[in-house]
Amino acid sequence: xxxxxxxxxxxxxxxxxxxxxxxxxxxxxxxxxxxxxxxxxxxxxxxxxxxxxxxxxxxxxxxxxxxxxxxxxxxxxxxxxxxxxxxxxxxxxxxxxxxxxxxxxxxxxxxxxx
Amino acid sequence: xxxxxxxxxxxxxxxxxxxxxxxxxxxxxxxxxxxxxxxxxxxxxxxxxxxxxxxxxxxxxxxxxxxxxxxxxxxxxxxxxxxxxxxxxxxxxxxxxxxxxxxxxxxxxxxx
Numbered sequence: 001x002x003x004x005x006x007x008x009x010x011x012x013x014x015x016x017x018x019x020x021x022x023x024x025x026x027x028x029x030x031x032x033x034x035x036x037x038x039x040x041x042x043x044x045x046x047x048x049x050x051x052x053x054x055x056x057x058x059x060x061x062x063x064x065x066x067x068x069x070x071x072x073x074x075x076x077x078x079x080x081x082x083x084x085x086x087x088x089x090x091x092x093x094x095x096x097x098x099x100x101x102x103x104x105x106x107x108x109x110x111x112x113x114x
Numbered sequence: 115x116x117x118x119x120x121x122x123x124x125x126x127x128x129x130x131x132x133x134x135x136x137x138x139x140x141x142x143x144x145x146x147x148x149x150x151x152x153x154x155x156x157x158x159x160x161x162x163x164x165x166x167x168x169x170x171x172x173x174x175x176x177x178x179x180x181x182x183x184x185x186x187x188x189x190x191x192x193x194x195x196x197x198x199x200x201x202x203x204x205x206x207x208x209x210x211x212x213x214x215x216x217x218x219x220x221x222x223x224x225x226x
Contacts, residue, residue, distance in 0.1 A: 034214060043118070043204050043217035044157075089157065093212055100170045100211035101147060104157040 003027045004092050006105035014113055019077040021108050023090030026071065030092040034102065035064060035075045038087045047088075048075070080112045116141065118207050118218035126224045132193040135221045139186050139207030146188040147215060148180060151202040160203075163188055164211055192223075200225045 005024045013019045021035075031052035036044035050057040050064045050073070057064050063076045077084055087109050091102040119138045127133050139146050148160040159172040163182035180190040186207075192199055202222050206215035 032212065036217075041202075041220075041222070043120075043206075043219045046214055046216060049214055091157075100145065100162045100164070101159040101172070102149075102157075102206075102215060103159070104149075106156040 001026070002106075003030075004090055004103050004105040006088075006090055006108050008108050009106075010109040010111070012111045012113060013080050015082055016079045019075075019080045019084065019110055019112065021075045021077075021088050021090075021110065023073050023075075023105055024071060025073075025092050027092070027094075027103075028071070029094045030103075032093045033064070033066060033073050034091045034093075035062075036089045036091060037084075038089060038107070044089055077110075080110075082112050082114050085110055085112050118205055118216055120203075120205050120218040120221050122221060123219065124222045124224075126226065127195050128226050129195055129197060131195050132191065133195060133223060135190045135203055135205075135223075137188045137190070137205030137207075137218060139188070139205075140216055143207035143209055143216075144186050145208045145211035145215075146182055146186060147206045147208075147211075148188070148190050149204045149206065150174075151204060151220070152200075157204070160190070162211060169211065195225045197225050199223065 034049040035047045038044045066073045087107040089107045090105040145164045147162040162170040166182045177193045182188045202220045204220045206217045208215045
């Protein structure tokens, strides 16, 4: 079963506009969430994370929102730039304790058009 | 600070052979995780090591194994290679394992 879902395989936006990438999860034990960006033939690059005790975290143009009741998180990129074009992965972990792995969604390909 | 490094970057093997991949974590990181990325399955967790001990294992057959050395460097071994093992193998490191993991560039394995 897929515990982390990114239902949009792709998203296309214009340069300067907002990009919103969505992610849903089913495992209520997840308490730490991350977004990674990946270019072809490279490893994922960490972008931003959020702990379940918060509902928003901001870092420059990137903001992650967490809605625990809906088991939903989103990544907002404002303003979008052509260099943001990549595959974005949402990931979750069970936090401390015995869960030392990330569970990934299947990714969303973001294309930012000039 | 140097990032996570993986060697080799590319590898071609034939069915039935075995392969060993290497990962050097970020200095100070003691947790090393391995993931397999394929077009159909996405990024899937293989296993995680901390202080030379495997703490967590994904749903992969026993042909996939790993180890970690005292300097936190890790190796992953796949025996009796199958065509379906063709994938990008990614290594990630973190301080203690559950927090942000930083990935290496990956090893692209092609099994013919």
